[in-house]
Amino acid sequence: MYELVFLSGPRAGEVVPVTRNLLAGRSPDCSLEVPDPNASRKHTQILFDGTALSAADNGSSNGTFINDVRLTAPVVLRHGDVLRLGESRLRIQQTTRSGTDASSIFSIQGDEVEADLSNSIVMSVSDLARRQLGPEQLSARLAAVMRVAKALLNIDQQEVVYREILDALFDVFPQAERGFLMKGDSADQLDPKAVKQRGRPDNDALKVSKSICRKALEGKSAFLFNDQNAGDFDQGMSIVSLRIRSAMTIPLILDDNVLGILQIDTADPARSFATEDLELAVTISSIAATALMNADRLDKLTREQATRNNLLRFLPGPLAEQVLSGNLDIALGGRTYHGTILFSDIIGFTRLSESMPPTEIVSMMNDYFARMLPCIEREGGSVDKFIGDAIMAFWGIPFDKGEAACSAVQAALQMQNALVGFNSLQRLDDKPDLHTGIGLNSGTVVAGNIGVAERSEYTLLGDAVNTASRIEHAAGKGQVLVSGATLGELKGAGLGVRMPPLKAKNKAEPIEVISVRGLKVAEEIVLHLPVAAGEIPATLVRRLSDKSFIILHPKDCDICAADLHSAVAEWLDVPLGRPRMVSVLPAQIADGTLVRSQIAFDDPTLAGLLTGDDINCPVGWDQLVR
Secondary structure, eight states, X not given: XXXXXXXXXXXXXXXEEEOSOEEEESSTTSSEEOOOTTSOTTOEEEEEOSSOEEEEEOSOXXXXXXXXXXXXXXXXXXXXXXXXXXXXXXXXXXXXXXXXXXXXXXXXXXXXXXXXXXXXXXXXXXXXXXXXXXXXXXXXXXXXXXXXXXXXXXXXXXXXXXXXXXXXXXXXXXTOOEEXXXXXXXGGGOEEEEEEETTSOTTSOEEEEHHHHHHHHHHTEEEEEEOOOHHHHTTTOSSBSSXXXXXXXXXXXXXXXXXXEXXXXXXXXXXXXXXXXXXXXXXXXXXXXXXXXXXXXXXXXXXXXXXXXXXXXXXXXXXXXXXXXXXXXXXXXXXXXXXXXEEEEETTXXXXXXXXXXXXXXXXXXXXXXXXXXXXXXXXXXXXXXXXXXXXXXXXXXXXXXXXXXXXXXXXXXXXXXXXXXXXXXXXXXXXXXXXXXXXXXXXXXXXXXXXXTEEEEEEESHHHHHHHHHHHHOOTTXXXXXXXXXXXXXXXXXXXXXOOBOOTTOSSOBOEEEEEEEEETTEEEEEEEEEETTEEEEEEEEOTTSOEEEEEOXXXXXXXXXXXXXXXXXXEEEEEOOEEEEEEOOOGGGTTOEEEEEEOSOXXXXXXXXXXXXXXXXXXXXXXX
């Protein structure tokens, strides 16, 4: 399955599952609306064939870019690719049998005498595909092709595909008595997959000549064999060991790649195949090759997903991917790495759990975690463990591309924003609001499989982990507190309020701590800044490249009717000015009951918060109620 994640613009943070072809552009009529003034009305085509995703520019004015390279032709999209339309960026994410054993049914025999093909009609598959046909031939061929295409529609199992291909050929060619399908690109490595015999059990043995398979595969040519001399046929110059009088052998070719081979035959000389039959069989084989390739891709994805899901039961997502790729050994032991660690927990959860029935607590926590985990995973984080209501996650381990701290802080801000929408739904159902504190630290850790052979888990140990936990214990409602080490790794991208030095348990020196309220990402700033318009609460979640803002607010209020003030404990009641409405935006699922609006201020720095200059918290830790 593929998803598109908006990384910037008014729809930033939204996840769109891809289940069909999409037309992306500024027009509301597009199946994927991208509200960006720099995007064309119908900008990009995103094509999905059930297994693979591709993109093609639709003649846009400013072009379509993949990983900042302009598209000049359609391109296949991969997991992690970034698609840009105008100034809006979207990341591609790839998320989470039966039948007869044909190999026991028929065998490939090496011919003692090389098969005599002098009486055969041999035609190049590519030449046959380009042959000009008359109206009657075209009409007959189209009808047959439509029957085959319909038979192969929506097939999602390989074994079913094999059977349906042969069934379709037998349907189109009533004279066919036997048929087989084998996969492989050389006669020495063919893998029998399906056999069909009209009027006889399909599991009757059938032997196939290796020489005819070799010539068909190596020459990428289709063969029509019509036996005109019974004596020659009996002298080892046959296509199969049975008394076949007419046969067609066609290699399955897609994009000049050989996938396998098909053959159908008959023992009735009065019903021999003709040249027109061979041409039609080649046309049908191209459809069969496409179906076979799609079934192979789907089967591979299914098996990989099953393996991935099994690993995910024991390992965090990115680590499971490293194990699958062979880049990580999961044997017992640990190694030293540098990364960023995140802890979050629900403030007041113990008291809350005492006041609710256990079943309601479990249901609420499942909903809560379902909101938090995607925020971590979308930014490449790994969840180490759940500790009751707490989450421990990390970035940059075992591989750090220098983006671990930025990705971790962005995930933390998105977690706080996701909780805003979650709480709006809680209130709708008369359930309590949840508030989390988040702490992050960067440094050296020991990571690996810890435990015994019978029971172990991949986890992180070290002072950097303990420090992240200490910082999280100090975080108040809606705060994302980061250490000085993490702030340094943000390289000026982190924006917020400098807190008083934090004296933590078992730490000789106070910890430098900053409450991050914004993070520069390209030309935009990801925010989590609760504000108030009088008594009305709202949350600023993003500043766009044009310096306008995205705000979440209750739908029954005019958010521009009063001045906005900050509503965070470390920077309380700072006037931000009267906003101007730019537009009301489409709601996202994560927004709950809230409205998403685009607004502008006379001061787009939010009273200096977004300039990067130091803003110090005016109160001490003893005055900051968690």
